[in-house]
Amino acid sequence: MSASAPRKALNIDNINPHVKAAEYAVRGELAVRSEEYRAKLARGEGKDLPFDSVIAANIGNPQQLDQKPITFFRQVASLLENPLLLEHEDILIKSLGYKSDVIERARWLLKEVKSIGAYSQSQGAPGIRESVAKFIERRDGYSANVKDIYLSTGASSGVNTLLHIICAKPETGILVPIPQYPLYTASLSVLDARCVPYLLEESSGWGTDLQAIHDSYEKAISEGTDVKAIVVINPGNPTGSSLSLEDIKSVLKFAAEKGLVVLADEVYQTNVFIGEFISFKKALRDLQKESPGQYDHVELASLHSVSKGMVGECGHRGGYFELVGIDPKVAEQVYKFISIQLCPPVIGQCIVELMVNPPKEGEPSHELYKQEYDGIFGDLKKRAYALFDAFKQMEGVECQTPAGSMYLFPTITLPAKAIEQAKKEGRKPDEFYCSRLLDATGVCVVAGSGFGQKEGTLHFRTTFLAPGTEWTGRIVKFHKEFFEEFR
Amino acid sequence: MSASAPRKALNIDNINPHVKAAEYAVRGELAVRSEEYRAKLARGEGKDLPFDSVIAANIGNPQQLDQKPITFFRQVASLLENPLLLEHEDILIKSLGYKSDVIERARWLLKEVKSIGAYSQSQGAPGIRESVAKFIERRDGYSANVKDIYLSTGASSGVNTLLHIICAKPETGILVPIPQYPLYTASLSVLDARCVPYLLEESSGWGTDLQAIHDSYEKAISEGTDVKAIVVINPGNPTGSSLSLEDIKSVLKFAAEKGLVVLADEVYQTNVFIGEFISFKKALRDLQKESPGQYDHVELASLHSVSKGMVGECGHRGGYFELVGIDPKVAEQVYKFISIQLCPPVIGQCIVELMVNPPKEGEPSHELYKQEYDGIFGDLKKRAYALFDAFKQMEGVECQTPAGSMYLFPTITLPAKAIEQAKKEGRKPDEFYCSRLLDATGVCVVAGSGFGQKEGTLHFRTTFLAPGTEWTGRIVKFHKEFFEEFR
Numbered sequence: 001m002s003a004s005a006p007r008k009a010l011n012i013d014n015i016n017p018h019v020k021a022a023e024y025a026v027r028g029e030l031a032v033r034s035e036e037y038r039a040k041l042a043r044g045e046g047k048d049l050p051f052d053s054v055i056a057a058n059i060g061n062p063q064q065l066d067q068k069p070i071t072f073f074r075q076v077a078s079l080l081e082n083p084l085l086l087e088h089e090d091i092l093i094k095s096l097g098y099k100s101d102v103i104e105r106a107r108w109l110l111k112e113v114k115s116i117g118a119y120s121q122s123q124g125a126p127g128i129r130e131s132v133a134k135f136i137e138r139r140d141g142y143s144a145n146v147k148d149i150y151l152s153t154g155a156s157s158g159v160n161t162l163l164h165i166i167c168a169k170p171e172t173g174i175l176v177p178i179p180q181y182p183l184y185t186a187s188l189s190v191l192d193a194r195c196v197p198y199l200l201e202e203s204s205g206w207g208t209d210l211q212a213i214h215d216s217y218e219k220a221i222s223e224g225t226d227v228k229a230i231v232v233i234n235p236g237n238p239t240g241s242s243l244s245l246e247d248i249k250s251v252l253k254f255a256a257e258k259g260l261v262v263l264a265d266e267v268y269q270t271n272v273f274i275g276e277f278i279s280f281k282k283a284l285r286d287l288q289k290e291s292p293g294q295y296d297h298v299e300l301a302s303l304h305s306v307s308k309g310m311v312g313e314c315g316h317r318g319g320y321f322e323l324v325g326i327d328p329k330v331a332e333q334v335y336k337f338i339s340i341q342l343c344p345p346v347i348g349q350c351i352v353e354l355m356v357n358p359p360k361e362g363e364p365s366h367e368l369y370k371q372e373y374d375g376i377f378g379d380l381k382k383r384a385y386a387l388f389d390a391f392k393q394m395e396g397v398e399c400q401t402p403a404g405s406m407y408l409f410p411t412i413t414l415p416a417k418a419i420e421q422a423k424k425e426g427r428k429p430d431e432f433y434c435s436r437l438l439d440a441t442g443v444c445v446v447a448g449s450g451f452g453q454k455e456g457t458l459h460f461r462t463t464f465l466a467p468g469t470e471w472t473g474r475i476v477k478f479h480k481e482f483f484e485e486f487r
Numbered sequence: 488m489s490a491s492a493p494r495k496a497l498n499i500d501n502i503n504p505h506v507k508a509a510e511y512a513v514r515g516e517l518a519v520r521s522e523e524y525r526a527k528l529a530r531g532e533g534k535d536l537p538f539d540s541v542i543a544a545n546i547g548n549p550q551q552l553d554q555k556p557i558t559f560f561r562q563v564a565s566l567l568e569n570p571l572l573l574e575h576e577d578i579l580i581k582s583l584g585y586k587s588d589v590i591e592r593a594r595w596l597l598k599e600v601k602s603i604g605a606y607s608q609s610q611g612a613p614g615i616r617e618s619v620a621k622f623i624e625r626r627d628g629y630s631a632n633v634k635d636i637y638l639s640t641g642a643s644s645g646v647n648t649l650l651h652i653i654c655a656k657p658e659t660g661i662l663v664p665i666p667q668y669p670l671y672t673a674s675l676s677v678l679d680a681r682c683v684p685y686l687l688e689e690s691s692g693w694g695t696d697l698q699a700i701h702d703s704y705e706k707a708i709s710e711g712t713d714v715k716a717i718v719v720i721n722p723g724n725p726t727g728s729s730l731s732l733e734d735i736k737s738v739l740k741f742a743a744e745k746g747l748v749v750l751a752d753e754v755y756q757t758n759v760f761i762g763e764f765i766s767f768k769k770a771l772r773d774l775q776k777e778s779p780g781q782y783d784h785v786e787l788a789s790l791h792s793v794s795k796g797m798v799g800e801c802g803h804r805g806g807y808f809e810l811v812g813i814d815p816k817v818a819e820q821v822y823k824f825i826s827i828q829l830c831p832p833v834i835g836q837c838i839v840e841l842m843v844n845p846p847k848e849g850e851p852s853h854e855l856y857k858q859e860y861d862g863i864f865g866d867l868k869k870r871a872y873a874l875f876d877a878f879k880q881m882e883g884v885e886c887q888t889p890a891g892s893m894y895l896f897p898t899i900t901l902p903a904k905a906i907e908q909a910k911k912e913g914r915k916p917d918e919f920y921c922s923r924l925l926d927a928t929g930v931c932v933v934a935g936s937g938f939g940q941k942e943g944t945l946h947f948r949t950t951f952l953a954p955g956t957e958w959t960g961r962i963v964k965f966h967k968e969f970f971e972e973f974r
Contacts, residue, residue: 009715009746009786012816016655019824027609027826035608063602074569081834082565084558088583095578097571115550117800121522122514153640153804156828164677168503186827190651228496259496299496313604315833317640317804329499337506339514340673341643345832346802347568 022189024182025450030434031058034444051442055471057462058444060237060406062312062376065465070311070372072102072365073354079106080116080350099364109350116346122339124151124320125346128353132320135356140282148323150334151352153344154314155267155305156183158321162263162301165334166228167193173225175216175260177208179409179451179459181237196220196227199454202411205400206239208232208247213254229261230254232280235268235404238451238461240384242272242404248283256287256298261326264302267319268405270309273381275403281324300324306351308406310376318348318355383464384408390472394479406465409448412458418486430458436482441474509676511669512937517921518545521931538929542958544949545931547724547893549799549863552952557798557859559589559852560841566593567603567837586851596837603833609826611638611807612833615840619807622843627769635810637821638839640831642754642792642806643670648825649750649788649808652817653715654680660712662703662747664695666896666938666946668724683707683714686941689898692887693726695719695734700741716748717741719767722755722891725938725948727871729759729891735770743774743785751789754806755892757796760868762890768811787811793838795893797863805835805842870951871895877959881966893952896935899945905973917945923969928961 012020038054040046056064063069075098079085085092086106092098112127113120123129129149136144152158163184166172173194176184180197188195198216201209213230220227232251234243255262264280280302287295306318323331358373359365384402391399391410399410414429422432430447437460438444448459462475499507525541527533543551550556562585566572572579573593579585599614600607610616616636623631639645650671653659660681663671667684675682685703688696700717707714719738721730742749751767767789774782793805810818845860846852871889878886878897886897901916909919917934924947925931935946949962 008784008812008814008817009748010653010817011814012820014655015652015817015820019651019820022823022827024823024827027829039613059606061606063605069602069604071571074571078565078569078572081568082561084561085565085583091578091582095582096575113802115556115802117556117802118550119546119548119794119801126526153832154829160828164506165502166497168501183827190824190827261496297495307606314606315600315602315604315830317830317832325495327495327498330495330497330502333499333502333506336509336511337677340509340511340670340677341647342514342641343802343804345640345804345835347834348832 018190018192022186023450024186025446026059026182028446028450030438030444030446031056034058034438034442037438037442049442050440051474053442055441055443055466057466057471058446060308060463060465061314062406062465063314065463066467067312067376067465068372069313070369072359072369073311073313073351075102076106076109076354077347077350079103080109080347083110101359101363101365105354109353113346113350116350118346120343120346120349122343123335124149124344124349128349129320131353131357132322136281136322140279140285142282142285144281144322148326148331150321150323150338151344151349152303152319152321152338153348154307154317155265155303155319155321157317157344158303158319159183159263159265160187161334161338162321163187163191163193164337165330166261167191169226170194171224171226173220173227174263175213175227175230177231177233179238179448179453180231181233181265182450184231185452194220194225196225197452200236200239200241202400202454202457205403206236206241206409207243208251210250210254213251217258227258227260229263231263231265233265234280235271235277237265237268237405238407238409238446240400240402240405240407240409242274242277244275245278245283248278248280249287252280252284252287252295252298256295259297261299261301264300266302267305267308269304271380271406272404273384273402277404281322284324297325299326301326306348306355309355310373311351311355312376313351316348316351317345318352319344320352380406380464386469387462387464387472390476394476395483397479402464406463407461408464409451409459409461412460414458415483415486418482421486430460433458433482434460437475437478440478440481441471443471443474505677505679509673510937511673512933513546513669515937517925517931517933518543521545521925521929524925524929536929537927538961540929542928542930542953542961544953544958545933547795547950547952548801549893549952550801552950553954554799554863554952555859556800557856559846559856560798560800560838562589563593563596563841564834564837566590567596567834570597588846588850588852592841596840600833600837603837605833607830607833607836609830610822611636611831611836615836616807618840618844619809623768623809627766627772629769629772631768631809635813635818637808637810637825638831638836639790639806639808639825640835641794641801641804642752642790642808644804644831645790645806645808646670646750646752647674648821650674650678650680651824652821653748654678656713657681658711658713660707660714661750662700662714662717664718664720666725666935666940667718668720668752669937671718672939681707681712683712684939687723687726687728689887689941689944692890693723693728693896694730695738697737697741700738704745714745714747716750718750718752720752721767722758722764724752724755724892725894725896725933727887727889727892727894727896729761729764731762732765732770735765735767736774739767739771739774739782739785743782746784748786748788751787753789754792754795756791757864758867758893759891760871760889764891768809771811783812785812788813793835793842796842797860798838798842799863800838803835803838804832805839806831807839867893867951873956874949874951874959877963881963882970884966889951893950894948895951896938896946896948899947901945902970902973905969908973917947920945920969921947924962924965927965927968928958930958930961
């Protein structure tokens with residue numbers, strides 16, 4: 001062996017090219033730099049920075065931005081972590097503010113999982129899946145079966161599972177909305193399958209455009225792509241949209257006609273500001289009732305999570321998906337696949353249970369729960385509209401009315417000089433804008449190119465989770481100065 | 488559209504063939520059947536069953552089998568789940584038995600993660616990774632860097648990450664010990680890469696056999712396999728072995744010579760009954776010190792977990808891996824890959840911190856911690872040897888002396904008639920034996936074929952986690968009757 005070190009066995013030129021090809025901007029370069037700024041400020045070394053705090057508006061992470069957890073959830077969770085506390089009911093109730101339903105729920109969950117330190121069934125604890133099924137029944141007015149519910153490590157791992165099952169070969173294609181949450185394109189890259197993009201219609205609140213879906217599908221088929229599924233994110237990420245029943249039904253009809261599996265990413269189902277949320281499952285059952293026999297073959301997987309909504313328990317990595325109309329032999333393979341990773345975090349499973357089965361009216365914890373839930377909802381809505389109003393006043397910025405999810409996704413029309421400067425620096429124009437925004441204000445957003453956007457358009461995605469309006473002011477001021485600099 | 492339902496878009500013949508090809512016996516058919524028995528007994532309907540309880544000896548799941556969690560860990564976790572409890576220090580200490588170090592640790596962890604409901608950095612919270620680095624330094628006597636530590640969702644997700652990075656093409660091969668924990672073969676199937684099996688040496692306590700590794704490597708190379716890495720599981724799963732320093736060094740030398748990444752699965756590092764655990768990291772640093780320049784290029788990833796040891800917190804899905812000597816550009820891709828799934832469960836990360844940084848001597852919680860830890864260790868060792876003694880008395884059963892991990896993996900020599908009967912039923916002989924064992928006793932073990940075994944030999948894997956010895960008696964009785972039936 002020579003004394004000079006040979007090239008590493010693993011190097012950038014010989015590792016998995018499909019991993020290399022994946023892009024995930026939500027936690028990309030800007031996110032990393034914003035963390036460096038945050039650490040610098042925390043060390044008291046940020047005197048040279050033109051801001052005194054970092055605002056992580058790049059990711060839907062409510063509790064990072066001071067959203068308080070729902071008390072009922074966390075009281076139950078504390079008892080699950082330390083069941084010995086249940087030997088002190090009196091103290092819990094009289095001195096620590098725990099209500100009797102907190103204690104009952106903890107006892108019931110412990111009976112179901114035995115210990116949150118034990119692996120559960122790979123599909124999730126049966127009692128918890130039962131609660132999820134009942135929740136879906138109440139939500140949709142149609143039955144749900146515990147055997148079709150799969151608990152997951154956040155919705156992300158559910159998406160990963162479903163795409164692993166579906167993507168059979170490099171020609172397999174999945175219709176993905178553009179703009180999209182980059183989990184989809186990144187996972188398809190890793191799986192060496194094809195993303196078949198279909199454009200959402202910005203001018204109509206980022207709704208689905210059946211003609212666009214149809215054209216993308218036909219184009220893909222003509223190129224030899226075996227299109228197997230269509231992803232819909234409703235309410236929309238990054239778009240902030242909320243789909244109409246008509247849009248949902250037209251996607252289902254298209255899927256029925258072409259034999260596509262529908263992947264309904266419904267993690268923002270309680271973040272709806274305009275109209276009401278309608279699940280793909282309900283819309284499918286409606287169609288099946290209206291046209292007997294016509295839609296029985298439709299295959300649907302719908303995903304939910306504890307990370308979003310008023311729950312905001314991202315760090316607990318809880319979620320589930322429901323399989324509808326899936327061949328039992330395929331479901332067996334889903335089970336086997338998830339079993340390789342043993343089981344989702346059990347305390348996360350318990351948070352799923354609490355989310356789908358919160359205190360009911362008349363129960364001791366209900367009043368506080370409702371007050372907290374409504375408070376968070378109201379705050380989010382208020383901030384969404386405050387940000388929307390700020391965008392309306394900004395030169396070259398247009399934004400659809402906030403309808404759902406945790407994001408706004410405005411169009412930005414940048415001055416030609418800025419686009420030139422971006423080119424000089426080897427950056428996409430929207431990334432250039434977002435990078436400058438971060439350096440000037442400490443506000444971290446994600447460039448539209450990280451989600452995909454119609455050619456020739458530029459956007460960025462921002463959450464409206466950060467409290468107060470001071471940070472909105474920073475954006476407005478930066479934007480004005482940016483335009484002055486590059487006009 | 489015709490009224491009769493067309494074949495499903497997803498069916499067993501067109502889904503991902505690599506997922507279909509994966510096998511994961513630990514949670515396979517027998518595990519599913521044992522869960523059905525358990526549910527039946529729970530419903531009070533098991534009168535026809537020849538047993539009154541199910542013993543899940545198929546999986547290392549200590550808290551499912553009544554192992555109590557370590558009090559310190561769970562007290563801290565309860566405060567992380569409900570930080571409002573920290574407003575009642577007096578009650579915690581005077582009435583609920585919490586010590587001051589529990590409260591301090593909870594406050595510190597909350598400062599590090601802000602809220603366990605928030606996503607952390609994808610690599611894990613920096614302060615927790617710092618604790619892991621310090622633990623490795625104490626354990627090995629060599630430095631460790633916080634930037635090389637990656638927290639994970641149990642060790643399984645760490646393995647998944649590393650194999651995703653390494654497996655670049657269908658010709659990529661990974662040397663995997665036989666018998667092995669089937670996570671490796673299952674993941675390689677899913678990734679469409681090649682498992683290059685090397686046999687462990689049963690007669691020398693399941694140690695590594697350098698000649699066997701060498702021969703497997705050469706054979707794979709001659710078949711066009713691009714061998715990139717070698718997996719070692721130490722202490723052994725399913726074998727119950729504990730590798731000698733000599734074995735470890737010879738693997739490292741081989742890896743250095745051939746340019747292989749070493750994947751050291753060290754999740755059972757505290758489950759050692761004979762000798763002491765030596766990490767691959769320490770052995771590598773020793774080699775580097777002994778022969779300057781000769782081993783600087785070696786690439787190593789070592790994995791650990793909160794699921795095993797005396798911690799046994801499987802359900803919390805916490806773990807980490809350390810990268811040693813990995814090209815920084817490759818590490819960047821590791822970071823990007825894990826960022827797609829956002830972050831490991833944050834409470835699981837906190838349990839990792841508690842595992843690597845337990846109460847020190849002189850601290851208030853130390854005495855109870857030590858008592859619980861030593862108690863669990865002693866019980867496990869006692870049960871391992873009790874089971875070993877039972878095996879020694881069973882006809883046709885031979886077992887290596889328990890040295891580490893949570894398993895025994897005895898050889899069984901079955902009567903010819905039993906092998907014939909298995910063939911008639913279309914089963915492998917060891918699966919036939921294990922299936923009969925489950926149906927007769929409620930004890931669920933895993934057939935050796937689920938882990939791989941030398942041709943012509945038969946084994947099964949059992950944990951020794953279940954309390955008491957009554958269940959061992961069930962195995963002994965069944966075995967005797969089985970041999971009488973088929974003699």
